[in-house]
Amino acid sequence: MDKILIVDDTPAVLQALSLLLEIHGYDVVTTTSPEQALHYVNQLRVSLVIQDMNFTGDTTSGEEGKNLFYQMRELNPHLPVILITAWTDLEQAIELVKAGAVDYIAKPWDDQKLVNTIVNLVALGKANRASEKLERQQKETVDTQNAADTVGLIYASSAMQRVIDMAVQVSKSDISVLITGANGSGKEKIAEVIQANSPLAKQAFIKINCGALPADLIEAELFGAEAGAYTGANKKRIGLFEAANGGTLFLDEIGNLPYSGQTKLLRVLQTGEFQRLGSSSTIKIDVRVISATNSNLQDAIAAGKFREDLYYRLNVIELQVPPLNQRVDDIMPLVNHFLPNRELSLSAEKELIEHVWQGNVRELENTCKRVAVLSPEGVIEAKDFAFSEKLNIGSTSIPASSSEDDSSARGMQGPQNLSLPNQTPAAEPTKDELETAMRQHQGVVARVARQFGLSRQALYRRLDKLGIAY
Incomplete structure (x- = not known):
């Protein structure tokens, strides 16, 4: 209506x-x-x-x-x-x-x-x-037909476009690529873009989370094992490198690979050869390796937790995926994808744009799924996302000096890095001060709240109490 x-x-x-x-x-x-x-x-x-x-x-x-x-x-x-x-x-x-x-x-x-x-x-x-929407759809159709395969990746920001362009460019060669970025930012999708646009697109593409590999089974997982090579090995086991032969192996969270596994991985990258566990026969393979991590591998090298020679083998080309709060133009296209055919109020859109998105695209997707279940009909309002309620959980662990503008916290993990305004202002604002601020900021509650060091919900309570329209 x-x-x-x-x-x-x-x-x-x-x-x-x-x-x-x-x-x-x-x-x-x-x-x-x-x-x-x-x-x-x-x-x-x-x-x-x-x-x-x-x-x-x-x-x-x-x-x-x-x-x-x-x-x-x-x-x-x-x-x-x-x-x-x-x-x-x-x-x-x-x-x-x-x-x-x-x-x-x-x-x-x-x-x-x-x-x-x-x-x-x-x-x-x-x-x-309707005309503008049709023009956009037609342009997107033409662009999609003329562009590389983006494997359904949803984005609109120039920052993400630069990553895609580089991914497509490096996909044509067989060099190793290291994809870096925060958890949930889309590293696996970039790996899929590289594979989809490479000469190996129709060959095997095998993914493995290195952090999930048990230390005592790393060699068997990566390189396979002969029957009887270890307790419980009742038949010959094909390893991931052998399964990916002629194609691509994606090593996700490579920074979590134990040091012993790093040594074995370096050897196969250097020689293209390995032996199954319990075998003396050498197997020759041709596998392209794409790896990804949310860790700072150079810091891990300095701490003696990651091999420097392996780092340079993996990092011939590095693609850095920016966190979602550094590519805000992607937020609404992603929301429209996760919540199709739903209308959002302007206040809801504003709330989404201003949210920190500490968990990146994964957090956004989960947020949309929750809203779809709890508010299945009607216009979606800012309150439906309940950001304030979620942020207040465990807020006692957040220093009082935290600031919404603390850009160093963006993209970092863990609640200690969450940026919040002060929960208790230095001095309670008067009605005149609040009214003046509302006029100065043209009624934008987020800006007024930031000025007085309040959360939005705290500001709303004061506006209601003092009878100030918003």
């Missing part, structure tokens, strides 16, 4: 317009406050605004309405705005129409003319959005 916002200082006008538009099937939101109007435009999916030009008693200059109009245009340049007033100033009307207002109507208005205008404007907005 299309949402119409009406801003007027006269309750009788709000009531009359609401009744008129609701009869014609519109969802109507009303307010007498310009500040509240800006909040609605910033948070809700408003299709059209009808706004008065004066909001203070005995004021007829229209400056209040003019200021509100320009502020709304800054928030949403494409939002249709109908100006309506009992004090018509032709010069001012011409200025605002040139600035983008779609109409300037004098009070009392003609019901039928106003409804016809709204119907046409809303229909035009829908047509424009």
Whole structure:
């Protein structure tokens, strides 16, 4: 249902317009406050605004309405705005129409003319959005046909595009590639892109999590074993290198491979040869190796936990996958993929964009799955993601000096790195201070909360208590 916002200082006008538009099937939101109007435009999916030009008693200059109009245009340049007033100033009307207002109507208005205008404007907005969506889909189709195989990877950021371009470029050769990045950022998908665009695309592609290999079975897992080579080995076992012969072996979390396993891996990378456990026969293989890690291998080398010679064997080319909070343009395409055919409020989108995403794409996917189960119908609101409630769990372990702007915490793992605003401000803000901040930040609650060192939920409680509109 299309949402119409009406801003007027006269309750009788709000009531009359609401009744008129609701009869014609519109969802109507009303307010007498310009500040509240800006909040609605910033948070809700408003299709059209009808706004008065004066909001203070005995004021007829229209400056209040003019200021509100320009502020709304800054928030949403494409939002249709109908100006309506009992004090018509032709010069001012011409200025605002040139600035983008779609109409300037004098009070009392003609019901039928106003409804016809709204119907046409809303229909035009829908047509424009549908046309833009079709153009995007057509462009994406052409791009997909002309581009490399991205194995269904969902992204829109230039940062991720650079990683994809490099992955496609190195895929044509047989050199070893090391993919680095935080947990859940998409390293395995990049490995799949390399494989899909390589000459080995139709050959074996075997994945193994090195951190999950038991230390006493590493040799058997990687290189196989003859029957009787160890207790429980009742028949010959083919190792992963042999199974991947002629294709690609993806060694995930290579930084977790025990030192003894590193030594055996280095030998096969150097010679292309190995022996099954319990056998003296040498097997020659041709395998491309792609590895990935969320660890800093150079630090591990300095600490004596990772072989330097193995590092240089694996890291002929390094691809760094940035964390999700460094490629925010990917967030909404991923959300639309994980929550297909669902509508999100602007406040929900804003919450998603501003969230830290410590767990990267994996955290985003799990968050969307939870919302799909707990809020299966209707428009998804910011509260449905319940970020504040989750962040408050175990918050006593977070230093009071943590800051939302602590960029060093981004992409790091563990609750000690989670960036949060101070939970207890140095001084309780007054009503005047909060109202001033709300005006300065145009009703953007996240910015006001940051200014006073509050969480959003704490700020909401204070606004409700003091009767401040948001």
